[in-house]
Amino acid sequence: MAVAVRVEGLEKRYATDEGAVNAVRGVSFEVEDGEFFTLLGPSGCGKSTTLRCIAGLEKADGGEIAIGDMVVVSQSGAQVPAHQRPIGMVFQSYAIWPHMDVFDNVAFPISRGKGKLPKAEVRERVLEALSLVRLDGLERRPAPQLSGGQQQRLALARALVRQPKALLLDEPLSNLDAKLRDDMRVELKTLTERLNITTLFVTHDQLEALTLSDKIAVMRDGLIVQLGGPKDIYDDPNSRFTAEFIGTTNLLEGTVASRDGDVMRVETPQGTLVCAALDSLGPGDRAAIAVRPANIGVSAEPPNADNVLEGSIETVVFLGDSHDCRVDVGGELIRAFVHASRSVERGDKVYLAMSAADCRLLPPEAAFVEREDGGGASLRLGAGASPAVA
Numbered sequence: 001m002a003v004a005v006r007v008e009g010l011e012k013r014y015a016t017d018e019g020a021v022n023a024v025r026g027v028s029f030e031v032e033d034g035e036f037f038t039l040l041g042p043s044g045c046g047k048s049t050t051l052r053c054i055a056g057l058e059k060a061d062g063g064e065i066a067i068g069d070m071v072v073v074s075q076s077g078a079q080v081p082a083h084q085r086p087i088g089m090v091f092q093s094y095a096i097w098p099h100m101d102v103f104d105n106v107a108f109p110i111s112r113g114k115g116k117l118p119k120a121e122v123r124e125r126v127l128e129a130l131s132l133v134r135l136d137g138l139e140r141r142p143a144p145q146l147s148g149g150q151q152q153r154l155a156l157a158r159a160l161v162r163q164p165k166a167l168l169l170d171e172p173l174s175n176l177d178a179k180l181r182d183d184m185r186v187e188l189k190t191l192t193e194r195l196n197i198t199t200l201f202v203t204h205d206q207l208e209a210l211t212l213s214d215k216i217a218v219m220r221d222g223l224i225v226q227l228g229g230p231k232d233i234y235d236d237p238n239s240r241f242t243a244e245f246i247g248t249t250n251l252l253e254g255t256v257a258s259r260d261g262d263v264m265r266v267e268t269p270q271g272t273l274v275c276a277a278l279d280s281l282g283p284g285d286r287a288a289i290a291v292r293p294a295n296i297g298v299s300a301e302p303p304n305a306d307n308v309l310e311g312s313i314e315t316v317v318f319l320g321d322s323h324d325c326r327v328d329v330g331g332e333l334i335r336a337f338v339h340a341s342r343s344v345e346r347g348d349k350v351y352l353a354m355s356a357a358d359c360r361l362l363p364p365e366a367a368f369v370e371r372e373d374g375g376g377a378s379l380r381l382g383a384g385a386s387p388a389v390a
């Protein structure tokens, strides 16, 4: 598979009144041709900065970026100007020209400056792009008279009109209300699949990332902390940060008691749990166990399972197809789902059953601490250290 976008050791610092901000600290990844690749992470982790460096809207301080076989940022510091990079970009705000109609908005990138095309070709390309996003017939509508979803599609059409090698999307759905966001998410997925266009998508919404992406890079504090397919990241988070950021998870704190081949026994205040061993941990080490609510069985009678905990139901929320329960186990509330056909009530004594395979052992959280020279954060591993994200 050919690589459509390659980012290697990208660095970006901003000078601010409070000192330097290390927004991106050595980020590397490759996006294959036709792939939908997502940068996912909390606010301020460097997603937009990474995208803007690829687009040429920010000057990288270090590293290399290639789009197809065009090196747009080289190790020597040479940079290709933004308008010459073969990309189309959609911003969170859409950045639509309010004084122009739909046609002129889409025509803009190919009807002036160095990328200018002959008039007939501009028309052909604009109509084609509008048809791709199902805005045909609205060419002469003033842009501000479009609905939110239509403006979003207009921004997409404008990004596509240059027939870019890659589409860069910075939280393009976040301005839409919930229902429209769901619809547009499906539309975006359909469109990018149909065009088979390489897409680099930025979001802090884990659901968007999980549903749209072929691959996800989880970012934290200017670094990629995990990279993989949606299922890998969901099922196999490599840190508490990822486990908590993506999906709903229960985290139980404990200490490794022993290892027996591929499994470890971990003592927690809720009871001893058996889970798949982690090579980086040994007896005596602090650890956390992540288990998804959907992977916990709830029963009134003691079940036959690798791990069984006893508790009482503290709260029940009816979700239509299930009851979302929080079960008090030794003072810790563990979330689990019970099928709607069963009746559960607050105060019920229940058993929670978890297979060892679904109990994911995680190393103690890496604490992100500011370096003393103020030169940004560094990674420090420490038992029981609290996560302090700058």
Ligand SMILES: Nc1ncnc2c1ncn2[C@@H]1O[C@H](COP(=O)(O)OP(=O)(O)OP(=O)(O)O)[C@@H](O)[C@H]1O
Binding pocket: 014, 015, 016, 021, 022, 023, 041, 042, 043, 044, 045, 046, 047, 048, 049, 050, 204
């Ligand atoms: N122009 C700027 N000048 C100074 N600091 C900046 C600038 N742009 C971004 N930053 C800082 O760089 C860091 C990364 O910002 P960035 O916009 O890339 O985050 P993000 O992951 O896109 O967050 P969000 O989800 O809120 O959009 C933040 O600490 C931010 O405050």
Ligand SMILES: [Mg+2]
Binding pocket: 047, 048, 049
């Ligand atoms: Mg951003």
